[in-house]
Amino acid sequence: MRTSDKDKRRGFVPLLGRAALAVFFCTAFLWRCATIMTPTGGPKDTLPPVITLMTPDNFTTNFKDRKIYIEFDEFVQIKDQQKEFFTSPQMKKKPTITLRGRGISVQLRDTLRENTTYALNFGSAICDNNEGNPLYSMRYVFSTGPEIDSMVLSGYTVDAYKADSVSKSFIYFYIADSVPEPKEYDSTLFNYKPQVIARAETNGIFLAQNLKPVPYRVYAFQDTNDNQMYEPSIDKVGFLDSLINPALMPDFSVWYDSLRHYVTADPQVFMRMFTDVAFKRQTLQQSERPARHKAMLYFGAAHPEVTGLRFDSIPAEWVIWDPQTVGRDTVALWFDVPSASLPDTIKGEITYFKHDTVNRLQEVTEPLKLAWRYIESKSEEKEREKLERERKRAEAAGEEWEEPEKPNPFKVNLSTTGDVNPLDNLKLEFDYPLRKLDSAAVQLTYTTEQQPEPRPAEVRFERDTANMRVWRLKSDWQLGGKYELLVPPGAFENIANEQNDSLRGTYTVADPEKFATIRLHVEGKAPDAKYVVQLLNGSNGLLQERRDVTTGDLRFDYVPAGEIRLRVIEDLNGNGRWDSGNLVERRQPERAEMYVNADGESTFATKENWEVELDIDMNELFAPITMESLIEQLEQQEMQRLSKYLDEQQQNRKNRKDDQQGQSSSGMGFGGAMGGLGSMGGSGGMGGALGGFGNSF
Structure with missing residues (x-):
């Protein structure tokens, strides 16, 4: 039996081996039924x-019935059955579940193997009828043979890019001998039904039960549309x-989370x-010309x-090819031709590789x-009609009428005031x-x-690498400098022969002392290993990014005060971005x-004028993931979560105390205090925690 200080801190129920889990589940269930009673009167x-009866009994073997009845100590309701039950x-x-008295009746409609x-698995679909309190993770297990499969496997599902846990994912287990071995392409998840299904909790942890002591192929997916597909x-x-045999896996600990009820x-x-990106046939789906100088191609x-x-x-040299998406499946064509030379209909042809009827790429x-x-x-029509009326009135009065000058169609988006961040220009x-x-x-x-006398500053323009319509005005920005920008008419001309009017702007260089600086000392796994380092805010929003990072020092300037995090990508192919996986090709x-x-x-x-130094050893950050390292990582996350939870509880208590003091000073203290005592009495205390414990099985 494995115990530790960590176990004691977290209220672990330590277990040795997988067979002991059945005893753990049954004992917890009986404990719940024997000790917890529904309160009468008093707080909410x-x-x-509470389950009071199961017919036939849970864990029945040689099962031949078609109906199952589960009775509770109060009337219940069924919520979100499509989402929760599987x-x-x-x-x-699918079985039909109906309410019957103080229980539910389950009608099995399928032929059992x-x-x-x-x-x-009922999830949290069963709730009491009055308050809607859910009975978490209720399971009814039976076997059509003489034995209940008793192997158990635990696991963790995490977003590969965000590093956040993925909640409520389905985990599909296929006995290895029951499906073809995926050599070139893996179609298991599309073409075959799993022998065992489990589901992760909201923290990404899953506990797959009723497995056999045989090798399995294991897949997981987050069921967005609640269709188990x-x-x-x-x-x-x-x-x-690789294949996983639960009988050969190391022992693990199981415990009940009384805060989150699982x-x-x-x-x-x-x-x-x-x-994963679904296979799509390559073809030119649509072409259009939304403007005189612009066409669009959609692949x-x-x-x-x-x-x-x-x-x-x-x-050809007058046609500009401009991809609009990362995948380059949407392309803008710009025609750098005088407007008078562009016909209303432009004819031509495109040669590209297209999928044929058997999904082979052929040049066409x-x-x-x-x-x-x-x-x-509509607005142009109204303006034209208005001008026409004015012209006719002027002519009728014998007055000379001149058509007003039309607005300049040239458009540019430029902030004309504010701070200049020297990193963004x-x-x-x-x-x-x-x-x-x-x-x-x-x-x-x-x-x-x-x-104080104005001095000229050097001006440099640089086109954005991702968007050819975006330019950045760069200069050697002086700390504390106040800048004035003047762009005379005609300095910019676009391919539609439109020119700018006069542009003016006033700016102040952002004070670096109002920002933080982050210094990183990076140790790569190898001299030529490349990484992408992303500086994030406390909500995981991207602040800055550095590509092609190798061993050495790295610096982030002009970092806003607040919380920051760092995401590091192991850029194996050196393309400067994170690459997703591919299920069919079995590429992680x-x-x-x-x-x-x-x-x-x-x-x-971080705070204003702070400098934070961090050491990043890529050998540690990207070390092989083991059960021990994963447990340690989750332990750290759990401690941080609990610390945050306790801080919030302390702040809530302080807020309630302040509110009560405020009510007392206004002559309402006694009622407020009694109300607080009533709320405390309704928390359930140890009884609430134990109740959830037993109902998890």
Whole structure:
């Protein structure tokens, strides 16, 4: 029996071996039924229903019945049955569950397999009728043979990129000999039914019961649509690389979480979940021309291989190819041609690799016909009619009438006031690609406290690598400097022959003392190993990112005060981004880990003018995942969660105390205090915790 100080802190129920779990479950259930009673009168009922009868008995062998009756000590209701209830293994015809008296009647409609252990998992679907208190994790188990399969496996499901636990995932177990060995492609999850199904709790931990002592292939997916069917591109999925025999796995501890009302365990296996992209046939699905100088191509799958693009009336060098998505499946075509030279219909052809009827890529050439017609908007129509009325009134009065100048259609998005972060510079986003950018015409001047007279500043423009319509104005920004920007008319010209009006802006360089600085000392696993380091805020929002990180020092400047975290990606292929996995090809995602220091802290506080130094050893961060290391990691997370919970409880008590003192000072103290005592009495105390314990089985 394995015990430790950690076990005592967390209220562990330590176990040796898997067979002891059945004793643990039954004992807990009997304890619950024998010691906990529904309170009569007094505070609000917070206890779940108590099972008083099961017919046939739970864990019945040689089961031949078609109906199961479960009775409780009070009237119950069934909530979210579609989401909560499932059977292991699956049944083609789902059981029918109806209310009957103080219990539920389960009608089995499917033909049961011989010598098979079945489990009816109710989740939190059974609730008391009055207050809706759920009976968590109720299971009814029976076998059509002489034995109940008794092996157990514990595991942990985690988002491979965010490093957050994935809650309520289904875990499918396939006996290895019952399905073909996936050599080139893995279709197991699509074509076969699992022999055993488990479900993770909200903390990502699962406890798969009623397994056989044989090797299994194990898969997990998050059932977004509550249909117990894996859907690529919608559900997160994960799989184990090797076969798992629960009889050969190390022992583990099981305990009851009285705060979250479920049984949990030390994980024996670890599953990294990712969103797989469903296979899509490559084809040019649609083409359109939403503007005179712009066309759009929409492909059916990512990364189309285009080998040729030709138009009858436009030279190839005047056509700009501009992917709009990361997968490059949506492409904008910009025509750098004078408007008068563009016909209403542009004809041409595109050559690319397209999937044929048997999903083989074949090079094909297809015609393109891109028609554009100016459609007057409602506002433009009203403005035109208004001007026409004004013109007619002027003519009737014998007055000269001149049509007012139309607004300049040139558009640019530029903040004209505010602080300049020297890391971001000034961002300009245009609605069309630029044909001309006259940086020499752009004037940027600055003043400082020491130099009150305006001085010219160097101006440099740099186009964004991800969006050709975005440019950044760079300069050697002076600390404490106040800048004025003047862009004269005509400095910018886009491919639609439109030019800018005069632009002005005033800016102040952000004071670095109002920000924090993060210094990292990185030790790579190898001299040529590359990583992506992401600086996140306390809510995991991306603040800054560094790519191609190797052994050495790294610095993040202008970090806003507050909480920060660090995510590190092991960039195995050196493409500067995290790569997801692929289920069919059995390719695991790249590892992404949240940095944790030696004290188990993953969130760090920063303040203005602070400098934080951290050491990151990639050998430790990306060390092989073992059961021991995973338990230690989850222990740290649990301690942080409990610490946060206790802090919140302490703050709530302080707030209640302040409220009571405030009520007392206004002549209402006695009632407020008595109300607080009443709430404390309704918490259930030890009885509430024990009640949840027994009802988990």
